[in-house]
Amino acid sequence: MYSLFIDTHYTDLHLALFYNDKVCEEIKIENAKHSECFILSLEQLLKKKRITIDDLSGILVVVGPGSFTGCRIGVVIAKMISYCKNIPVKALSYLQALDLEYDKEVVVGIKDKNGVYGARFSLDHVLMGDYFYLSHEEYKNYSEYIYIDGKIDLNKVYLYMKKQDAIEPHLLKPIYIKKIEVENG
Amino acid sequence: MDAYILAIESSCDETSMAIVKNGREVVSLSIATQIDIHKKYGGVVPEIASRMHTEAITYVLEDCLEKAHMKIEDMSAIAVTYAPGLTGSLMVGVEAAKILAFMYHKPLIAVNHLVGHIYANNLEEKLEYPLLALIVSGGHTELIVMEGDYQFKRLGETMDDAVGEAFDKVARVIGLSYPGGPSIEKLAKEGKHTYLLPNPVNDNTYHFSYSGLKSAVINLVHNEKQRGNEIRKADLAKSFQDVAVDELVRKVELAFKNTGIKRLVVAGGVSANQYLKEQMKKVSDQYGVKLLIPRILYCTDNAAMIGAAAYPKYLKQEFSDYSLNVSSSADIV
Numbered sequence: 182m183y184s185l186f187i188d189t190h191y192t193d194l195h196l197a198l199f200y201n202d203k204v205c206e207e208i209k210i211e212n213a214k215h216s217e218c219f220i221l222s223l224e225q226l227l228k229k230k231r232i233t234i235d236d237l238s239g240i241l242v243v244v245g246p247g248s249f250t251g252c253r254i255g256v257v258i259a260k261m262i263s264y265c266k267n268i269p270v271k272a273l274s275y276l277q278a279l280d281l282e283y284d285k286e287v288v289v290g291i292k293d294k295n296g297v298y299g300a301r302f303s304l305d306h307v308l309m310g311d312y313f314y315l316s317h318e319e320y321k322n323y324s325e326y327i328y329i330d331g332k333i334d335l336n337k338v339y340l341y342m343k344k345q346d347a348i349e350p351h352l353l354k355p356i357y358i359k360k361i362e363v364e365n366g
Numbered sequence: 367m368d369a370y371i372l373a374i375e376s377s378c379d380e381t382s383m384a385i386v387k388n389g390r391e392v393v394s395l396s397i398a399t400q401i402d403i404h405k406k407y408g409g410v411v412p413e414i415a416s417r418m419h420t421e422a423i424t425y426v427l428e429d430c431l432e433k434a435h436m437k438i439e440d441m442s443a444i445a446v447t448y449a450p451g452l453t454g455s456l457m458v459g460v461e462a463a464k465i466l467a468f469m470y471h472k473p474l475i476a477v478n479h480l481v482g483h484i485y486a487n488n489l490e491e492k493l494e495y496p497l498l499a500l501i502v503s504g505g506h507t508e509l510i511v512m513e514g515d516y517q518f519k520r521l522g523e524t525m526d527d528a529v530g531e532a533f534d535k536v537a538r539v540i541g542l543s544y545p546g547g548p549s550i551e552k553l554a555k556e557g558k559h560t561y562l563l564p565n566p567v568n569d570n571t572y573h574f575s576y577s578g579l580k581s582a583v584i585n586l587v588h589n590e591k592q593r594g595n596e597i598r599k600a601d602l603a604k605s606f607q608d609v610a611v612d613e614l615v616r617k618v619e620l621a622f623k624n625t626g627i628k629r630l631v632v633a634g635g636v637s638a639n640q641y642l643k644e645q646m647k648k649v650s651d652q653y654g655v656k657l658l659i660p661r662i663l664y665c666t667d668n669a670a671m672i673g674a675a676a677y678p679k680y681l682k683q684e685f686s687d688y689s690l691n692v693s694s695s696a697d698i699v
Contacts, residue, residue: 253416264424354417
């Protein structure tokens with residue numbers, strides 16, 4: 182059976198299909214308008230393997246951190262598919278995916294236009310403490326090296342997530358780290 | 367064959383889904399409101415609204431299907447509000463609708479929220495044409511002529527604030543809770559029209575203006591405070607409501623005289639206001655016009671009206687593709 186990977190956390194749209202624990206097909210669109218291309222890309226991806234949504238046995242969705250709207254698009258679609266078709270969904274943070282590349286305790290980060298999202302992970306890839314957000318200034322003065330904007334390896338991501346539990350689709354939601362105005366006030 | 371449309375509405379602070387049969391009969395309607403959350407901030411916070419929609423969306427779908435004892439497979443089409451409204455909020459509904467349409471191979475129908483408010487009347491009584499439609503909500507104040515299904519001609523609209531927006535802002539200035547419309551209406555019942563406020567646009571066009579009236583109230587409150595005078599809140603609420611509503615009535619009366627149209631539909635959240643209903647009834651009776659205002663449940667934001675408005679498009683097979691995007695300000699005319 183096939184599993185679907187969904188990542189809309191920032192400006193790129195990344196969809197992939199796994200078969201026998203490996204990526205068998207993927208679509209990546211840089212600077213995508215997620216709302217306009219998501220379904221068309223999904224349709225294309227499934228067509229390539231001549232399958233339908235009903236052939237999926239699992240969904241892996243990146244729930245952030247990143248653009249609020251971007252994350253929501255991936256999350257809403259993932260939870261709708263999971264709920265309607267009764268397909269287990271697993272939530273993954275992009276920082277967690279990045280950390281799988283390092284065999285030691287590290288702080289990993291992703292840049293956006295105003296600063297850096299970061300988190301510390303242990304040797305065995307367990308989140309230590311909370312996710313955080315640094316402004317450019319705070320990042321410059323940060324006491325430790327941050328492994329920024331690495332590449333993720335989807336096959337590693339899949340094997341790692343295989344051991345994680347699925348989440349109730351009703352409860353699936355994005356990771357919001359940056360505070361919004363009313364929360365600061 | 368009967369058409370069942372699953373409709374989704376998420377343009378502001380209600381996540382709603384409905385199943386509507388043949389554009390007229392509400393089989394089920396579910397609404398998750400966020401009013402209590404936004405109350406804390408004195409108005410709708412767009413980012414919070416989008417978050418709440420994301421959390422509610424599958425619960426609302428489940429509730430709507432359960433109430434109807436139906437499955438998505440039983441639907442003839444999926445309809446969704448794509449405009450106007452809060453972009454992030456609309457997007458949650460639109461993405462949900464698109465993936466449903468894709469998964470179940472159903473046609474997708476994009477519905478304008480304001481058109482939805484007009485077609486809400488079809489849930490009560492079948493619309494007949496020509497008709498005048500007055501749309502009064504937090505974002506809109508428009509007077510429209512309809513010659514037939516989806517045939518809109520705008521007579522006039524607000525040049526600045528919408529009437530519902532003025533209600534919300536005035537409520538805030540006099541210390542009433544959000545949403546302002548019901549708060550002002552409730553307080554106005556205990557008050558008298560004793561404050562002198564300016565008439566919005568005293569002319570013979572069909573245009574409206576509410577920023578002047580709103581500012582007049584703000585200035586009045588400010589000046590009275592500086593003088594150390596107590597504001598008679600109930601009287602101010604009543605004075606404001608009278609002027610705001612009378613302006614709507616005056617423009618509607620002008621349209622009655624000039625067009626000779628004998629049907630009036632009042633749509634949008636502000637049409638839930640009792641004083642407005644009474645005044646519209648009075649002027650309609652005077653001109654022998656048939657007045658249509660849906661019950662409150664269908665006046666405020668709900669997905670049933672979206673299902674009603676989707677039906678004529680369903681019959682004409684005006685479907686959207688999966689690239690459908692939201693728009694914060696799509697005009698109906």
